[in-house]
Amino acid sequence: MITDNSKKMEFELIAKTFMGLEQVLAQELTHMGANNVQIGRRMVSFSGDKETMYRANFQLHTAIRILKTIKHFKARSADEVYEEVQKIDWSEYIQQGKTFSVDSVVYSNEFRNSRFVTYKVKDAIVDQFRERSGQRPNISVSNPDIKLHIHIAEDDATLCLDSSGESLHRRGYRQESVEAPLNEVLAAGMIMMTGWTGDTDFIDPMCGSGTLAIEAALIARNISPGVFRKEYAFEKWNDFDPNLFDAIYNDETQEREFEHHIYGYDIDMKAVNTATQNVKAAGLSKDITIQHQDFKDFQRPAEKSIIVTNPPYGERISTPNLLGTYRMIGERLKHEFGGNDAWILSYREECFEQIGLKPSIKIPVYNGSLECEFRKYTLFDGKMKTFREEGGVVKTEEEKREMAQKHRFKKNREFKERLEAEASNEEGDIRSFQFHSLLRGKSSFNHPSHEDPWENSDRKGRPRKEDRPRGNRRNFGEEQGAFPFDKRGKRGERKFKRNAMDDKDDFKPRRHDSGFKSYDGKDFKRASRQGENKPYKYKTFDHEDE
Incomplete structure (x- = not known):
């Protein structure tokens, strides 16, 4: 850990991954020092503070996305979803002038269309702002400031903040691709x-x-x-700590x-x-x-x-x-x-x-x-x-x-047909996008917040964020053909061709960092991670409380 000042109150986090990699991800989280590590299907839940969340995004090799749980609640009707979402003080998450988007995944006989759930969550948030300030936040799918994720399995709902942004599998080093590349x-x-x-x-x-x-x-x-x-989605949050993240980035x-x-x-x-x-x-x-x-x-x-x-x-x-x-x-x-x-x-x-x-x-x-x-x-x-x-x-x-x-x-x-339907869903503008119907009947997810499918994608462009310094982090790729990088260590910009996996998981166009120093000729320090590994627990989510 970087400093004692970074140790805040812990909160629930969810790391999503591919089916079959849950055990490996749990080991990574345990080694990283996360608490309450519990394995689910296609996810691992854990708890930690802000530094833990930053490190999970930055250091984990086998996570697709890191979600921060806002609330668990029952979703037995559309009105109940609306009411529960309105109980949250959204001014804590969405500042005036900021944009947001909602991603919904639903396995429920009550809700026949994910788009309907997206509308309900969006309406509840917008109506709260209108009632309190007379103004409403705008929706942005291509480049939202805040991205929300709601998962409903039967009548159990979990609403989360997406701290990652584009999928973590998009490392940034892939400039070219071949047919059917490995994720x-x-x-x-x-x-x-x-x-x-x-x-x-x-x-x-x-x-x-x-x-x-x-x-x-x-x-x-x-x-x-x-x-x-x-960049990561959490860099647009109200409580983003740039000094803490820079310390992690340059460590x-x-x-x-x-x-x-x-x-x-x-x-x-x-x-x-x-x-x-x-x-x-x-x-x-x-x-x-x-x-x-x-x-x-x-x-x-x-x-x-x-x-x-x-x-x-x-x-x-x-x-x-x-x-x-x-x-x-x-x-x-x-x-x-x-x-x-x-x-x-x-x-x-x-x-x-x-x-x-x-x-x-x-x-x-x-x-x-x-x-x-x-x-x-x-x-x-x-x-x-x-x-x-x-x-x-x-x-x-x-x-x-x-x-x-x-x-x-x-x-x-049992997930095979469901996966095929989920992979084809896209996050378009909530006024126009279409969802494929998912299989109904008894949900094969045990708990809404922990076993949702990997993300959908929208293919719309997004403006590039200007480079910002990252301290003295060594620059990768000084060799011929690597990313151009200035001596101040900025995370730079560069446009790349998209690869065949781009349609599989994410809602944003890929971003690439424009270069890092080569390791050629560099001396490396050996250092083991401090602290003992904590045993992780196996958990089912059949009867978890709200």
Whole structure:
């Protein structure tokens, strides 16, 4: 923590994530020092003060969005929603002349349309201002000063402030993209699930735009992913503390040296060029090497390594001889990667079958609306009996317990159709936007504030905020092709092409930071986080009080 002055009264916070990454996110929050960490579905709730909220946005690798809870209440009718929202003193949140927007997600037989809930919340806020001051705040979807989020599951409602703004998966280093890029938050979650923290070389033999390689470098060096972003929604709040946030932004004490190396390969020269450009933009060329190479030409690495990769599924990318590609992957791993571990994310069971190797663990993960599996393969030379006699471990005790769980995937399948509907909803102007109807009936969410789907998006442009100094934070990307950055350490501006993931999660166009100093030639300080990790709790939200 930065200073004692920052320790205020704690409040409830919600970190949203992808299905399958909840455990990893809970570990991140516990390590960060958050209190009352409780795992839900596609979210983790916790409590903390203003500094905790700033750090959660800036430091978490596996969070999509950080919400600050305003109120829990019952929503048995439209009038009740209106009345409960009016009970809040909105002058505490929305100053005169400020704009706001409302995002609603509804799973209820009472409310048939999310747009109707959005109108009710908006009307309650506007009417309160009219009654008290004779003036009303304006609605802005493209660039609101305050963004509100309401979630209703059956008759339980939770109203929150969105402290993040655009989705946290939009780090800011991606300048170019390839077809069907891997989401940055999912990539970071995959790496963290392997337990890798930079203790060996890291290889992605099908690297695409380089997302896994870049996220691996951030994790290995313990660099906060928020260092690339230009702004957060909480910077527009009435109580924003710029000095506190600048202290967090410029704190480098937790960063560390990385003594190994990261390699990314791809058969597509365009992908190689794209990944190289993105690595330069992140200022990580010292740690990452991108090369043009077919996986079929992969040879045994000289140093102990881990492979983490996301091959084509044949869904979003048309791949000729898809099954043959997976047979080749299995053959290369078996003959050229003995003594190491490989982790593969894929969608089709028939593809995994072609690998021809027995996984030690299968982890269910959703990539968008696709129910995927993240499988670990422990590779060894010779026979299994000899490997075990020499002390080799194919499955740890924890992995055995995981694999012994029955119906681990079934409980998530009920969300598949719902996810597809949610992903297509857009936040347009409340006077004109349209929502797709979501599935009705019994909600599969246990509690309104904790299990809502990842965000919708509006594609409208937003004005760029002027650069503002961030102290003496080291500048990433001094190397050729990186973000331009002045010596004062400003978070700069630069326009970039949007990538294919832009439609998946967010309500604003991406913002990119325009550069940070390269780590090339820099000395790094080793420092462990202070304080002991606090155990997190598992929680269900079936009967949580208002």
